[in-house]
Amino acid sequence: MHVVLDIIVLLGKLIFFYFEALFRKIVPPSKKSVRGKVVVITGGAGGLGRCLALKFAGLGAKVAVWDINKSLNENTAMNISSLGGKAKAIVCDVTDRQSVRNAASLTRSELGEVDIIVNNAGIMPCRRLLDLSEEEIKRTININTTSHFWTVREFLPHMLAQNEGHIVTVASMASKAGIPLLTDYCASKHGAYGFAEAVKAEMHMLGSKNIHNTTICPMQINTNLVTCLGDRIDYRNR
Ligand SMILES: NC(=O)c1ccc[n+]([C@@H]2O[C@H](COP(=O)([O-])OP(=O)(O)OC[C@H]3O[C@@H](n4cnc5c(N)ncnc54)[C@H](O)[C@@H]3O)[C@@H](O)[C@H]2O)c1
Structure with missing residues (x-):
């Protein structure tokens, strides 16, 4: 009996989300100004x-x-300035x-309190699990995951006080x-994803409805992270 009920609920949800997506396609949500x-x-x-x-600027x-x-x-900041934008x-x-504390303090003094934080810095060593050194493993996790704790903890108090932030x-x-070949990277990105989901849930619990969370999961973008992949992976010994 429970199974039948579960299937009915699942079908109901599928139909609801389908129509919601269709509605959003026709009436997109208004874009927030930055x-x-x-x-x-x-x-x-x-x-x-x-x-x-460049886009934000x-x-x-x-x-x-x-x-x-x-x-x-x-160079990034100079490009923005030359196009008439404000960057530091x-x-x-x-x-x-x-280093994060110092950067946050310099950001506040030069530009003001922070409204939006984009945790983007990342690395992807691309090595077999047994070929990764302990240092490499720790570095991937530190850059791709643990750093998010430091940046968010730096700016969250102000966001909570204002009940606004992203x-x-x-x-x-x-x-x-x-x-394969991405054990450290996959673990670190699962961690980053989980961290973001938990922050979102915590903001909900605290009633901070205007502190938003966006997590993006790109597949492959042609950047330095992936362009030299062929050189880094030793295909002979894969
Ligand atoms: N390129 C892709 O296909 C792809 C796919 C999915 C996710 N991503 C993610 O997108 C993000 C950006 O990657 P990208 O493709 O632009 O790579 P990228 O190598 O072009 O840029 C990464 C930047 O992070 C910086 N960085 C590295 N370690 C740092 C540290 N300790 N402190 C401060 N900065 C540091 C690097 O100097 C570099 O400028 C990463 O988190 C990556 O995992 C990229």
Whole structure:
């Protein structure tokens, strides 16, 4: 009897979500304005982070790009400034708690309190489980997952006080599956995804309805992360 009920509920939900998706296709939700908002983007020196920085700045946001790569990061900020936008390049190793504190403090003093944080910095070593060194494993987890604790904990108190903010997590389709040669990466991205889901649930529990969460799970984008994959993977010994 329970099985029949479960199937009826499941079918009901499927029909509801189908019509909801159809409705949203016809009447898309209104886009939120980021004009004048302060956005922190980690890993802003290249790839996706750089694209996001340019896009946010183009929409009128004030952007702080954080990265370990000083020159390319400054290049992103310079590009934004030359296009008339407002940006600040800050050297930050997101795995280093003190480096995150310093970057947050510099962001606040230069641009103001942070409205949106985009946890984007990431690495993907692409090595067999037994070939990864302990240091490599820790580094992947630290950059791709643990750093999200440091950045979010830095800005969440202000977001809670204002009951406004947005936390964006750049996860991956590797958050949803297991992929060979990517044990550390998959584990780290499952972690990032889980962290974001738990933050979302906690905001709901606290009644902080205006602190939003967006998690994106890209498949493959042509950036440095993947372009040199062929060189890094030793196919002979796979
Ligand atoms: N490119 C893809 O196909 C793809 C697919 C799914 C998810 N992603 C995710 O998108 C995000 C961006 O990746 P990308 O493709 O733009 O790669 P990318 O290598 O072009 O950029 C990553 C950036 O992170 C920075 N970074 C690395 N370690 C750091 C640290 N400790 N502190 C601060 N910055 C650091 C790098 O210097 C670099 O600028 C990553 O989280 C990645 O996992 C990428």
